[in-house]
Every structure is written in structure tokens, then in C-alpha cells.
Amino acid sequence: MSRTNPSVSVLGLGAMGGVLAQTLLQSGCAVTVWNRNAERAAPVVKAGAILAVDVQSALQASDLIVICMIDKATSETVLSSLGPTFDLGGKTLVNMSTGTVADVERLARWADEHNARYLDGGILCYPKDIGAAKTAILYSGHPQAWEEHQLTLKILAGNPHYLGADPQACTPTYLALYAFYFGAFAAWLEGTVLASSAGVSVDDFKHLSSIMTDMLVDGIDTAADRITAGEYGGEQASVDVHVAGQEVVLDALVSAKVPHASTDAYLSYCRLAQAASMGDQDIAAVYKAMQP
Incomplete structure (x- = not known):
């Protein structure tokens, strides 16, 4: 002690x-x-x-x-x-x-x-x-x-x-958590700039963001449960549905001349799953497609 x-x-x-x-x-x-x-x-x-x-x-x-x-x-x-x-x-x-x-x-x-x-x-x-x-x-x-x-x-x-x-367990886990954090933060910045092009203030977007942070927590919980159980049914929203939706997001970012690297990355991961014939599966299947 x-x-x-x-x-x-x-x-x-x-x-x-x-x-x-x-x-x-x-x-x-x-x-x-x-x-x-x-x-x-x-x-x-x-x-x-x-x-x-x-x-x-x-x-x-x-x-x-x-x-x-x-x-x-x-x-x-x-x-x-x-x-x-x-x-x-x-x-x-x-x-x-x-x-x-x-x-x-x-x-x-x-x-x-x-x-x-x-x-x-x-x-x-x-x-x-x-x-x-x-x-x-x-x-x-x-x-x-x-x-x-x-x-x-x-x-x-x-x-x-x-x-x-x-002793080697901490560092990759620490770096993985920061990869998650800064990836999400970059996406938030993209969204903030896009919303500002429609006249939404940063402060207003900050308050609206809690809708999506709550949804993100739920999405992480659901994806982790699916990955652990190996259950990838696409009845909620398949990879194909996500790609279609994010292509609309990308078009909005491009039209507003907003940088879109995080959206490009997300789409590229989804397309990995499509290339592996997982397009009809839940978005959690992207985890499988990303394995080295």
C-alpha cells in the first residue's frame, strides 16, 4: 500500500x-x-x-x-x-x-x-x-x-x-484511443465548418453535437456487441446504406468547399467492406474488412 x-x-x-x-x-x-x-x-x-x-x-x-x-x-x-x-x-x-x-x-x-x-x-x-x-x-x-x-x-x-x-500493453492502447479521439474531432471540425456555411453558429452546433455524441456512444456499444458475437446482420443500416448516405455528406462538403479528409477516410473503409462482399452487412463488418 x-x-x-x-x-x-x-x-x-x-x-x-x-x-x-x-x-x-x-x-x-x-x-x-x-x-x-x-x-x-x-x-x-x-x-x-x-x-x-x-x-x-x-x-x-x-x-x-x-x-x-x-x-x-x-x-x-x-x-x-x-x-x-x-x-x-x-x-x-x-x-x-x-x-x-x-x-x-x-x-x-x-x-x-x-x-x-x-x-x-x-x-x-x-x-x-x-x-x-x-x-x-x-x-x-x-x-x-x-x-x-x-x-x-x-x-x-x-x-x-x-x-x-x-509493459507494452499501455502504449498501443493509449495511441488507439487518441486515434479514435482525434479522428472524431476532425470529423466534428468538418461538420462545424459545413454547418457554418448554412449560418449555424459554432455555439449552436456545439449544443446540437450532443445529439450525435449520444448516438456515437450507442453505436460503439452496438458495434462492439456485434463484433464480439460475430453477428453482422444489416437490418438496421447496411454498409451499402452507409456509403450512399456518406456520399451525400461528401457532396455537401465539396459543394461548400469544406475540407473532407475524415469523410473520405470513412468512405474508404466502407468500400473495403464492399470489396470484401460485406456491403449487405451491418457497419460493424467494416472492422473485419480493416483487419491487416
């Missing part, structure tokens, strides 16, 4: 890392910080954090080390500078930087070779939402490290999700 008023080191004090450190401080944690540009540490030091003189001192100061740099490759470069004999004495590294699965594999190996327990992390919010009850951060990696530090990590996000012992 996590200790009362635990100590945490935060490496990286950019827009996200600085908020992580501030949130831990506000919860009563003893926080040590390090940043390649020490001037970035001034706000959190003023709030009560201890500034480590170097990265080695920051790692030695706490049992829990949170890394949030521009990317995992940068954090790997910083850690590798410590040399092959540096011993972390069983401390826990939580790397919340963005990166690739290959980055995670190397970092987890580095942690193991330097007597550390590794957790990979994926932050699913902007800095303004750190510390909120609804905010989610994904984790995967060392089970005992997660068990020991989960209460402290929950300070940063009230809705954490642990994906298991494989």
Missing part, C-alpha cells in the same frame, strides 16, 4: 509535467523535480518542490519516479547517460511520455538492468484536467509496483486503468 504523504520525483516540467508536479504537491506529497532546463522548475520550487541538482539525485530522492518528457526517446537518452552500473535499488519508474512500443521495450529493459520496476503510462487528458475524478491514465507493467503506488498515482487521475503486467 502507498504511504501517507509519499515522496515522488518528477522528471520533466513541460506543460504536462509541471502540472503533475503541482498536483502532487497540492495533495501533500514530498516532491523532488528535475528538468533539463532548470529555469522551468521555478514555479514548482516556489510551491514547495525540491530541485534536484542532477538527474541522478532526482532518481535517488524518491521511491516513485514519474517521467514526463517530450517523448520516450528523450527520457531514454537522459536515463542512458547514467551509465551501466547505476542502481535504482528497486524504485519504480513510471514513464508517461509519448512514444512507440519499441521505446517501451527498451525502457523496460533499461529499468530491469538497473534494478528498477517499470510502469508505462498514457495520459488521456490535457493538463487542465490532471487531478480530476473523471480523468483517465492508462498503466501497464510491474504488478507489485502498481499495487504499491496506485493510490499515489490516483492523485493525478481519479479514473486510472491498469492493463496488466506486460
Whole structure:
């Protein structure tokens, strides 16, 4: 179990890392910080954090080390500078930087070779939402490290999700969720611009958008159930029906001279299903057509 008023080191004090450190401080944690540009540490030091003189001192100061740099490759470069004999004495590294699965594999190996327990992390919010009850951060990696530090990590996000012992489970799931989010956001931007061509204000379209976000949640639930059960009957709306409808949407976007990359992408996926003779099946069948 996590200790009362635990100590945490935060490496990286950019827009996200600085908020992580501030949130831990506000919860009563003893926080040590390090940043390649020490001037970035001034706000959190003023709030009560201890500034480590170097990265080695920051790692030695706490049992829990949170890394949030521009990317995992940068954090790997910083850690590798410590040399092959540096011993972390069983401390826990939580790397919340963005990166690739290959980055995670190397970092987890580095942690193991330097007597550390590794957790990979994926932050699913902007800095303004750190510390909120609804905010989610994904984790995967060392089970005992997660068990020991989960209460402290929950300070940063009230809705954490642990994906298991494989440290490589977090990053592709995190990236998949952002692919979904930004794809949907791009489609919303297309719609907002199209609606504005008809005189609908952004604020009005924002309020109307909840109709479709509710429909999207229901659509995801239905599609997931169909995919899991392998039931692709097209009685609600087949792939062919979706293609016909989206061609009308595309025509409206083109006529209004609105960019339409997300609509093009959706149509291209539907046509994959048509090419695989799934045009009469439910839109969930596109999942099958998209498999590599």
C-alpha cells in the first residue's frame, strides 16, 4: 500500500509535467523535480518542490519516479547517460511520455538492468484536467509496483486503468484511443465548418453535437456487441446504406468547399467492406474488412 504523504520525483516540467508536479504537491506529497532546463522548475520550487541538482539525485530522492518528457526517446537518452552500473535499488519508474512500443521495450529493459520496476503510462487528458475524478491514465507493467503506488498515482487521475503486467500493453492502447479521439474531432471540425456555411453558429452546433455524441456512444456499444458475437446482420443500416448516405455528406462538403479528409477516410473503409462482399452487412463488418 502507498504511504501517507509519499515522496515522488518528477522528471520533466513541460506543460504536462509541471502540472503533475503541482498536483502532487497540492495533495501533500514530498516532491523532488528535475528538468533539463532548470529555469522551468521555478514555479514548482516556489510551491514547495525540491530541485534536484542532477538527474541522478532526482532518481535517488524518491521511491516513485514519474517521467514526463517530450517523448520516450528523450527520457531514454537522459536515463542512458547514467551509465551501466547505476542502481535504482528497486524504485519504480513510471514513464508517461509519448512514444512507440519499441521505446517501451527498451525502457523496460533499461529499468530491469538497473534494478528498477517499470510502469508505462498514457495520459488521456490535457493538463487542465490532471487531478480530476473523471480523468483517465492508462498503466501497464510491474504488478507489485502498481499495487504499491496506485493510490499515489490516483492523485493525478481519479479514473486510472491498469492493463496488466506486460509493459507494452499501455502504449498501443493509449495511441488507439487518441486515434479514435482525434479522428472524431476532425470529423466534428468538418461538420462545424459545413454547418457554418448554412449560418449555424459554432455555439449552436456545439449544443446540437450532443445529439450525435449520444448516438456515437450507442453505436460503439452496438458495434462492439456485434463484433464480439460475430453477428453482422444489416437490418438496421447496411454498409451499402452507409456509403450512399456518406456520399451525400461528401457532396455537401465539396459543394461548400469544406475540407473532407475524415469523410473520405470513412468512405474508404466502407468500400473495403464492399470489396470484401460485406456491403449487405451491418457497419460493424467494416472492422473485419480493416483487419491487416
